[in-house]
Amino acid sequence: MGIRHLKPITPGTRFYSVSTFEELTTNRPEKSLLEPIKKSGGRNNTGRITSRHRGGGHKRQYRIIDFKRNKVGMAAKVMTIEYDPNRTCRIALLEYADGEKRYILAPDKIKVGDTLMSGEGSELREGNALPLNKIPVGLQVHNIEMKPGKGGQMVRSAGTSAQLVGIDGKMAQLKLPSGEIRMVPSVCMATLGTVSNAMHENILYGKAGRMRWFGVRPQTRGMAMNPIDHPNGGGEGRSKSGGGRQHLRSPWGQLAKGLKTRKKKKASNSLIIRGRNA
Numbered sequence: 001m002g003i004r005h006l007k008p009i010t011p012g013t014r015f016y017s018v019s020t021f022e023e024l025t026t027n028r029p030e031k032s033l034l035e036p037i038k039k040s041g042g043r044n045n046t047g048r049i050t051s052r053h054r055g056g057g058h059k060r061q062y063r064i065i066d067f068k069r070n071k072v073g074m075a076a077k078v079m080t081i082e083y084d085p086n087r088t089c090r091i092a093l094l095e096y097a098d099g100e101k102r103y104i105l106a107p108d109k110i111k112v113g114d115t116l117m118s119g120e121g122s123e124l125r126e127g128n129a130l131p132l133n134k135i136p137v138g139l140q141v142h143n144i145e146m147k148p149g150k151g152g153q154m155v156r157s158a159g160t161s162a163q164l165v166g167i168d169g170k171m172a173q174l175k176l177p178s179g180e181i182r183m184v185p186s187v188c189m190a191t192l193g194t195v196s197n198a199m200h201e202n203i204l205y206g207k208a209g210r211m212r213w214f215g216v217r218p219q220t221r222g223m224a225m226n227p228i229d230h231p232n233g234g235g236e237g238r239s240k241s242g243g244g245r246q247h248l249r250s251p252w253g254q255l256a257k258g259l260k261t262r263k264k265k266k267a268s269n270s271l272i273i274r275g276r277n278a
Helices: 198-202 208-213 240-244 267-271
Strands: 003-005 017-019 034-036 061-063 076-082 091-096 101-105 129-131 140-142 152-154 162-168 171-175 181-185 189-192 272-274
Touching: 017 198, 076 101, 152 189, 181 267, 267 272
Parallel strands: none
Antiparallel strands: 003 017, 034 061, 076 091, 091 101, 129 189, 140 162, 140 189, 162 171, 171 181, 181 272
């Protein structure tokens, strides 16, 4: 799970680093758990671009992930640890006692041959999934449900984990990676441990072309545009009146820094004990 830095023999490799992939055990995904991905290029159903700077990129297939961990009380053996092009962490292929195979987000420190379980009576070890009210306070968890039975929605990216800080009746209190302390129903499922591939955040992409492989297109600065194209555009050189000393804005004139975009009357506000910026 280390990082390999390339020798700077070209400008593109001077700041280029890649994962060593030493934890992977196979490069052949389970065919029964693959689905095709149709690329949108950032366009909606009417063909208009609603998400800019997207397009191109390498062809991928989607790995169907079991976020619910709802096969309760049945032992599952870890068959492989695999790379997933659609997410930052690694995934693990489980084979259950009845022969069914499922992918899960690979927790850190699990190995091929380990046995995992889900449900209330599961052992307290990394990779097992339990309801939050059956997990001791203070342990690290990931892949946390927000609604019972919906499947894990929080804490799924590489190297992340949340801490269970308390159980108050029907609600559990979690400290999320952002620093936010939030309540979720205590019957929601969560997986013990930390998500794998913690070194992902230290990878340097090194060149613009590598971002194109991910489907990320170039972004032009607003200050480099004309006034008709962007609120920050215009001026002879770097303008003090046009793009220079104005407050930074989006192409549609909305303030780009400091403006709170979260709805003030959002229903889930009552579940947030302490905000991430507190």
